[in-house]
Amino acid sequence: MKKCIALAVSAVLLLVSGCAQGGAAAARRVEDADVVAQAVLQCGVFTDELVRAPDDVVGEYYKLDDTVTDHAIYISGTGATAQEVAVLITGGEESAMEILARRLEDLELRFANYVPGEMNKIQNPVFITGDGVVVMALSDDPDAARDAVEEALEG
């Protein structure tokens, strides 16, 4: 009987420890905007040097509000392209979409008469929303970017 109890306790411990490890890692992916952004950036469609916008600079590009609790925004450091990845962890999806729309408007203004070839990226943005997360990716290959975002969110 005691052996049975011991085995049962061990089995429960095994199950609990295994689940805890998997659950923690999966949850971090969505709690941490940068984890999602990093996964998207590694999908191979971004050819420019994308740099994470520092916190004291990001406001020049994205007008974030209080509904955004975490963000990871990667912008072309060289200034050559409109390639971009924005991950917003938010309590207000609608508000987040407005922030992204405003950024797209700004990008259009920047590139329309400068490098019109970049307009393809700006006019074909990938938007994916999840539970409390909104992701935007601008690239020359929206399908591949979309797959990467979905995979990153699924974990």
Add this chain to the structure above:
Amino acid sequence: MRIKRNQLSRGGRAPVWIFVSLAALCLVSLGVAGLWQYLENQGALIFLGSTVDTPIQEDTETREQPQDLETIQTAELEEVVSVPPRPQFPGAVQESTPVESSYFDDAIFFGDSISTGIPLYRVMPNAQVVAYTGVNLRTILEDKVVDIDEAERATLLEAARQYGDKGKVYILLGGNNLYLDKELFIQAYREFVLAVREQYPKAVIYLQSMTPVTESDKCKEMYPDVTNEKLEEYNQAIYQLSAELGVYFVDTAAALMDSGGKLPDTASPVDGMHFSAEYYRKWFGYLKTHTAAGGKT
């Protein structure tokens, strides 16, 4: 007593065995959990649909931290950039004792897409940068492009007012306007500099030479108006303008070009014009060693 001891003995052996078993199984379970975590971190395990329902406190120890660019770049900027002066610009700011980064505390940079990289790469975080991709020299004083407020955009100079007065103004403009006739180009440039001087009457003003490009096919395809020969021709015009207006000319281009007078291909693989972080460091290393009156202004 014997019975009791036996009882105790019997009763003592059984718990020890159970605890040993429990401990062994716990170790096994921890091992499996560790292996599980390792495989998941390697991307070998994927839990579909297990992402958002159970938020867990962020593990700050394991979170990948963004690269500390400021630390790295400040260290690398300490390397003095010594570049021979180019004979075509004899009146350009000469090499001087390197200044501290604090020299740029009261500096503001006006520019186009190239200058947007200054804050993003954190090359000189204490300096203010007002730059806009694709800015047009001809309409720079009218184009309300900078997104400063929900309902309002501003010109570069208007946007700069929010940062107060400045002691130094650096200008790097013109790369988007090489299609213009040189006279029109300089006329537009002159109007901007005069407007800057009006807004910052006490500031030391530096006009920077436009930066070189690579000679890659990509660059020729994307920017057919921009060649190193034309850049040099128009830089000469900017140099003459600096003399006319009594402001300083800094030959920034010299810091970025190779011995052939062009931007190395490795500096700008994307389009041949916009360069990577390493070249921003060269640029600012050069500025630190080329200041008016050796930085005593």
